[in-house]
Amino acid sequence: MNEKVDIPRAGRRFRSSRENRWPVGLAFCLPLLVGLLAFTAYPVGMSLYYSLCHYSIFSRPRWAGLRNYQNLMHDPRFWLSVWNTAYYAIFAVPLGIFAGLILALLLNLKIKGMAFFRTMFFLPTVVPLVASCVLWNQILNPQQGLINEFLRFIGLPEGFIPGWLTSEVWSKPALILMSVWGCGGGMVLYLAALQDVPMELYEAASLDGARAWRRLWHITLPMISPVLLFTGIMGMIGAVQVFTQAFIMTSGGPNQSTLFYSLELFNTAFTQYRLGYTSAMAWIMFVIILTATVGVMKLSNRFVYYHS
16 A cells, blocks of 8 residues: 655655754854954944044044045045056056957967967966066166166167156056056956857858958957956956055155055055045045946946857
8 A cells, every 4th residue: 555645744844854954054154154244344334434533543433424535535645646546547457458368369379389378478477466576676677677678779769768667757657567467367368258259150251251350350359248348347446456566666656656546545544544534545445446347337238248
């Protein structure tokens, strides 16, 4: 005789077993939740509170309302740091994308030894940033640097040789040039995206008589546009937060020409100990990054193609 199954009772046992398992799942998630609350949510909330206070590390916070934000709007060093950072981001991000894309297109060719070249172009990305700064500090040396020695070798007059890190005019272009050297991370992403483009599209375009430039413009770029968008947004966020290069190589000089926003934030916090003022600067940086990201995402609806 077949045994009859009590379906309602089985359902209750199933629900009971699920209800008995949730404490175990919560216990596994608890370290992550505690870390998130203690090391992310709490610091973010307190920084917002401190931005509304006069607060030094040597005294208790005193409520100031929006006074820190008002003072920032009349601070010439704040606006100078905003200008320097915007200059860097406007040039460094597109040049980094362009250089990474060109390298990816070249490294996507089917020739022998390509794995070696891919590795060599990616190596600068894995070099520690501090070591890269020390290296580029020597390369950009106005007197004995590799770049200026090459310019002298090809016969460029001494008056036209850049002063690089010692010149107000050339200091930011020097750091932008250094940022392009580290385009290997984006190059790898573009290379992966290029290999995912269906070859049938290129074959059909070739049969229709499309030349290489038209295939690049009408097939390659639209098909990898989501990756271009991603690297553009991440590059923009990184450019707004640029700090290490200026801190190690120029300390904001010459004549504050490389006083970037993060460097000014650091100096305000750890040399002047104005933590409330610094918190206000940090929140303004957050608003700038959020606004720029949302704006780029809105514009991307017209230019980015997502294919299945």
